[in-house]
Amino acid sequence: MPSLGRLHLITDTRPGRDPLAVLRAALPVARTELVVQVRVLDDATDREAYDLACRIVAMCATYGATCLVNDRLHVALAAGAGGGHVGAGDLPVDAARRVLGPTAVLGATSREPVTAAAAVAAGATYLGVGPYRSTTTKDGLPPAIGVAGVRAVAEAVPVPVIAIGGVTVADVAALRAAGAYGVAVVGALSGAADPARATAELLGALTC
């Protein structure tokens, strides 16, 4: 299994966004420290998800970055991605592990220590833990868990914890001090005026 990058860029496929442009800016800066999670809107077709994943797998390969696919594990396999990410509404972690095979990267969303430990026992190789703060990027999330919530999960599991939800560069030091291995972002890069610079700043905070 490849070592996991610390900066997870989740594609922003909302109307008016350009996830490939953001990726073209971020990849040369973050290279192997970048994990790109292909996340499409629920109403996107599998063909659309597959086409986007294939393009991103190829782009990541040039820089040694890892590409994961959110939710749609058949798309991950078909596109040759490095793995996938599942949450409460997706395949259970043990089933996802059977689908992806023993060597794939498998992320699971966990919001508190008990389910986090269960996800690791079922085969998760990292955990997405949040929402750290409130976010406008995704609807229907539970209340923010803050630094204390991230710390509680990080102390309970032996795998990398990736904090998610409203994360900005200003949060990274506190998250790392709480035990987070890395962060996952949508808006901090997709909404940045200069995504290459924003990538460098996030990476600097994550690796110093």
Ligand SMILES: Cc1ncc(COP(=O)(O)OP(=O)(O)O)c(N)n1
């Ligand atoms: C790194 C990371 N953490 C959490 C999530 C959320 O996954 P999930 O709960 O399945 O919600 P959707 O992203 O599918 O809407 C994630 N994608 N990545």
Ligand SMILES: Cc1nc(C(=O)O)sc1CCOP(=O)(O)O
């Ligand atoms: C896709 C997603 N999942 C979350 C969770 O907590 O499960 S928060 C989130 C969106 C993260 O976007 P931003 O960095 O713009 O806040």
Ligand SMILES: [Mg+2]
């Ligand atoms: Mg999901």
